[in-house]
Amino acid sequence: MSIHAVITRREAPTMAAQGVERSDAEASNSAANRKFYKSRVPIYPKMVHGTFRRIKWVVMAITLGIYYLTPWIRWDRGASAPNQAVLVDLAHERFYFFFIEIWPQEVYYITGLLILSAVSLFLATALFGRLWCGYTCPQTVWTDLFIYVENLIEGDRSARIRLAAEPWSAQKVVKRVSKHAIWLVIALATGGAWVFYFTDAPALAHGLLTGSASPVIYAAIGVLTFTTYSLGGLMREQVCTYMCPWPRIQGAMTDRDALSVTYRVDRGEKRGPHKKGQPWEGRGHCIDCNQCVAACPMGIDIRDGLQLECINCGLCIDACDEVMGKIDLPKGLIAYDTDANVQRRLRGEKARFRFVRPRTVLYTVVLVVVGAVMLLGLATRKTIDLDVLRDRNPNFVTLADGAVRNAYTLKVMNRADRARNFWLSLEGIKPRIVDVIGLGNVTLPTKISVEADKVRTLRVLVTVAPRDLKPGSSEIEFTASDHRETRRVEAVFVSGAAP
């Protein structure tokens, strides 16, 4: 029977060791306390100081900075396009990202970006565990910020627990109201920043300040304010545990060699309170002070092993390292380590890290290939495009002398930032007349001018004389070219006669 079991909670000393307070924090998901239907156990994470807390502050500053400031970066694209560096221009159907401009037809670039992001996530997870969850996920960043505000106003863990248990008083009302007010302000700023990505930021800011922005904008800000406030302030870890699919996907992404925040069982057990002067021989280094549980924003006990709820933020490492410092033991009882290493040490073998593994190699290869394809695609991106839509109603028109006419709608796209002339031609059939509505009968190739960054829609009627008609349908090809770039699009000409 372990020491842990012998000493019940009630009898436990308030000190875990000399100079180390023993927290009565309990894991919110501990197996002993797990019911089918259970209301949420409130979590009051204790503020910690250390390497990972510092990294999280820096990452928070960088990610929030990117989020709030990106829409304000200007990028000159000439007179034909907006000068906002990152802009999802829904009204004009364009996506701008610095030097990249994407039309709706090129949505595969977005697909490529999403694949890149997914594979990067897989690779990062296979190497370092849930880095995304612990440091950069917006849910984590905003929750962290909201907890920081809570800590600032209501005090640290014990003060907050006391406040929650207190009956309502003027002081409690003031603290609660100011906390929620600041949360709402942050949420409003978050929702407010989001809309700047979809329209010119300075103009919209002016519109928002003067109250003249579109109701859609206000509605979007309202919804995002509500979601930020409720997800980051009220729901917090429940989003990660119950709503997010990533913890489940993550199970397939990690293996025994992936880094994750690990309680080194080999060193920690058997755990138990320690009195000064007692020998460390014959027992583990964990003094059961529960500081790791108190610090955990997910409210779990890392000593229960790798678990779904753990977002790998490393705050328990900071909490434990501080304690280890106080009791003069080496740091790293909880550390980024692998499951395989723990097993090796238990077997008396030497720990080693294997970053080069089949899956990390595979992810890297996929990442490089997709990245190269994307780069190649962007580098050779055509600034001219042509869409051909054949009329199907009516499918074909027979004229008085037996000639047959097909109608096509051509969309000539000029993605360059200047007006250009394109030569339009048709191959694969011998037309009697080519009629462009608005331009009249034309001889091919014919010159079509298209304004900068615009699409020109042409209705083209192709008539074929009876003697040139082939039964069934003929393969034809429309070509748009400015002599430097050429775009060919296949289409068919339907004669109406059975093949």
Add this chain to the structure above:
Amino acid sequence: MSKKDVDQHTGTETTGHEWDGIKELNTPLPRWWLGIFYACIVWAVGYWVLMPAWPLVHGYTHGLLNHSQRDAVTAAVQQLKDARAAKEHELDHATLEQIQANPDLLQFALAEGKAAFGDNCAPCHGSGAQGGHGYPNLNDDVWLWGGKLEDIQHTITVGVRSTAPDTRQSQMPSFGRDNILKPEQIDDLTEYVVHLSGRAADAKAVARATKLFADNCAACHGPAGKGNRQFGAPNLTDNEWLYGPTREDIHDQIWYGRGGVMPTWGGRLSPETIKSLAVYVHSLGGGE
């Protein structure tokens, strides 16, 4: 209740209700659910006061906001009309040729014409204006009453065999039904018309029908059967047949002398809409 009755198996309080030894567990509704439920009730009361809500014997409660979907639609339609007013005015003052020469105005007219065509013309002429049995195809180059912009505009305005006083009017006699010609004469004429369109026909019948055609048909269809747009008489020598190309189709047409009716749109559609329709139909490809 003085003492809480807790179910031993689940650890949940019971309501005290018991049936045959089975006790009902007390699992109250979640607070958030109740909160939303009460909020909905409050909302509903506010809604009754502000919005149209309760049916009365005559009419209904209008609510303080005096909201009406009908008024909202009327206002929206008016707003749209106001927005289009400038272009409609321009359309009104431009000739059909000027409309075609102005790309901006042409785009507007084509859009308006397409919408008006879908609403008013598509039931007979088809959504792609491809026509059908008895209904002319407007995509091809065959025009009974002319395919110039002005011709099309006039046909739309007055209709064909319509109630308008100046309607396009013509009537092919029912040669068979009204006993104008004998059945065997109609058989001969059918062969003659087949021969006119360049197809193989019974030479004896064609010879017999030559005088018949000159006496009965040539007045409208012309001595060579080329048709006459003045009477809306179709060309019998081409590949286009309003009522079908087979011998049976042609025979039936001579027998019954069918003629479709196109309503007059003059009083129903605005002159601008008719202009737009003319430009749209002209643009389908057959315009002359």
